[in-house]
Amino acid sequence: MADTKTNSTAALVAELNGLLADHFALFIKTKNFHWHVKGPRFRDLHLLFDEQALEVRDQIDLIAERVRKLDAETLTSLGTVGKATKIKDQDSATLAAEDMIAELLADNETVIARLKGMKDLAEQAGDNATDGLLDDWTDMAEQRAWFLRSLLA
Structure with a gap:
């Protein structure tokens, strides 16, 4: 049983680090x-x-501290962020406003999907604290997506 919980915690930490990377990338793009x-x-x-x-930005530190509270290591560089994120780079400084909105909406939906996928991992790891945080972070991402989606209606 201990190995299963250890494996579940390792999988949760990997996804938390992915979530951390997504937040760094989404912050820069936004x-x-x-x-x-x-x-x-x-x-x-x-x-x-x-x-x-x-x-x-304000969620970045909370996510990293959650990883550390699980006695694991966080991302250490822009390179590790780039490898772990699901958010695609956008280097254009000339996108139309509508394209910016649509891209941020898609990125926030990517974050929401990752967050929802992490719920089972937190439960398998027996990590109630992370489970509760995931609910709060999901609500925040859903609100951002709602605002962006409303702009495109």
């Missing part, structure tokens, strides 16, 4: 869009992207 958005909705989108970037 700030990129915050800095480069143009058009008639500039002010509203500039402010929304900044609000969302700050929310994502």
Whole structure:
């Protein structure tokens, strides 16, 4: 039984580190869009992207500390972030505002899918604290996605 729990915890830690990488990547992309958005909705989108970037940024430390509380190691460099994230790079500074919104929506939905997939891992590891955090983080990501989806309606 101990091996099963150890394996479950290792799988959970791997996904937490993936979630950490996703948040780093999503933070950078959202700030990129915050800095480069143009058009008639500039002010509203500039402010929304900044609000969302700050929310994502504030989760980074919480996710990393959860990994450390599980007596594991976090990501250590941009290289490890790049290897672990499911968020695709976006190097363009000239995307249309609608394309920025759609891309951030897709990225937040990617984060939501990862979060929901982690629930079983937390349960298998017997990690109630992570399980509860996943609910909070899912709610936050779903709210970001809702705001973005509403802009495209």
